[in-house]
Amino acid sequence: MSLDAIYQKLTQILQNVFDDDSLVARPDLTADQVDGWDSFAHLRLIFAVEKAFGVNFAASQIASLQNVGDLATLINSKVA
Amino acid sequence: MNVPSFEFLGFATVVAALINISNAAPWRRSILLLANIGFVLTFTHSPLQLVPFGGLLVLGYAGMKLVEVHKNKAVFIVLLAALIFLFCLLKQYTFVPHALFLQIVYFTVGMSYVFFRVLHLVIDAYQDALPDRVGLLSYANYTLNFTSLVSGPIQLYPDYLRTESVQPAALDQAAVGRALERIVAGFFKVSVLSPLLFYAQTVVVHALTPHLSPAQRVVDGALVLSIFPVYVYINFSGYMDFVIGTARFLRLELPENFNRPFIATSFIEFWGRWHMTLSNWLKTYVYSPLLLSLMRRFPSRSAEPYLGVFVYFVTFFLIGLWHGRTSMFVVFGVLLGLGVSVNKLHQILLTQLLGAARYRALRANSFYAAASRGLTFWWFAFAMLWFWSSWVQLAEFARILGAPAVLLATGLVLSSAALLLTGLKYLEESWLTLTGAGSPLASRYVRAAWCTTLAVVVVSVAVILNAPSAHIVYKAF
Secondary structure: OOHHHHHHHHHHHHHHHOOOOOOOOOOOOOHHHOOOOOHHHHHHHHHHHHHHHOOOOOHHHHHHOOOHHHHHHHHHHHHO | OOOOOHHHHHHHHHHHHHHOOOOOHHHHHHHHHHHHHHHHHOOOOOHHHHHHHHHHHHHHHHHHHHHHHOOOHHHHHHHHHHHHHHHHHHOOOOOOOHHHOOOOOOOOOOHHHHHHHHHHHHHHHHOOOOOOOOOHHHHHHHHHOOOOOOOOOOOOHHHHHHHHHHOOOOOOHHHHHHHHHHHHHHHHHHHHHHHHHHHHHHHHHHHOOOOOOHHHHHHHHHHHHHHHHHHHHHHHHHHHHHHHHHHHHOOOOOOOOOOOHHHOOOHHHHHOOOOHHHHHHHHHHHHHHHHHHHHHHOOOOOOHHHHHHHHHHHHHHHHHHHOOOOHHHHHHHHHHHHHHHHHHHHHHHHHHHHOHHHHHHHHHOHHHHHHHHHHHHHHHHHHHHHHHOOHHHHHHHHHHHHHHHHHHHHHHHHHHHHHHHHHHHHHHHHHHHHOOOOOHHHOHHHHHHHHHHHHHHHHHHHHHHOOOOOOOHHHHO
16 A cells, blocks of 8 residues: 555544544644644554554554644554 | 762663773673672672562563473463562562561562563563563663662663664763753752752641631641642653653663653543553553453444553552551552543543534643543642642641641642643643744753753752752652
């Protein structure tokens, strides 16, 4: 799967999880920039990503994500 | 050897001088290992006292290697259970049968912090999430790092490895200056401010008698409730300043453990600012896996927030239990769990009721934020009663104060904390603006003069008191 396709799918997931149609997945997007992105919302996002991409993340991988770019790279490494 | 103390500073200075002779990783690791062993030995009279602690470390290392090679879920679970049981046994938790306890004196300093490090390595090894194979030398240095052995912070292995061998933190003039400032500030907090607060707490507790006037009961009740959390913060954050500064001279970077916790406007935010390395550890290895596992088991979008509430409770209940072995700490855990879970439930319900935008506007309201800050401090202070007192003391407080004074003291703490902590927040922000880059107050001469003054006060107090170095609250864990 290409990175572009991953970002497209991530955009849909972000919009769905945060109930905000204006959200667009981009590499530098961080939790601070999205209202309501706390540790609970982070896990809802991870859960949605795991379901959508058919992957599983390790505990420390989830904790080390700094931005959407890190998430996309991690997904890419799992689906490649 | 006590941390912080002049003795410890002397020891760390020698280690720093030796470690900085060469940049070669084997040299740095070897010196650090010798320092770590030397430091641990200062707590014991016989090497035999180290055997049980060593057993925990050996089991952790062997287990990590085992699950690294054999990704067997059953083996992994048995190993985790064995590590947790061994830890509870060595820490002599009351729910472990007394007959199983080792009937010898053995070394336990920093065992809880080492336990978190070992558990993290085993879990990450099983999940293939470690950056590299962990060598024995790095393992020993990571788990026993003398700068963070006694009371943390709980650093994760990849962060430790980066500065221990891969990319040691630079030690230029600016870094030396900042590190010295942290050491002096930490020493001042632990040796001067925290004994004063502890003394104030002791005086207020002893002054509680049935003969007090009703107004005095309210004021003293409020002081009994409020001084201890401030004392713990000054004591523990001072210790952190001291060890973070000291580690920089070894070119190691330790993570921050506090970020102005009392300005938090919710109990959940508070735990993102207080003992952050412990909170982050539990978020990573308890909260996230448990919540994800429940989400997978009960896949309902509407149920997710309530699963979150439940998992918040479990995680913080465990934090409470970790702090001690008695029934007091069970209640402490329940109160912490209630604090975060009710806080989360409140967020969910208000978001549903008002909508995200109006709830956001409410949170931004200064009065609401100040009231939330007061409530957060009060609940933490209330929970801390089970941290520092006993059932007998609590019954005595309740008997002397009586229900009306307790209620009024609660109101006094809530309103005073809302007012004072909001004032503190604005003062801190003004101070940060005043001391920003380019300000005369930020000049190195002013900072050097300030640090020298603090250092003189610390040395003077040490000479006048002529007593062992200050007690660190979290050394017991």
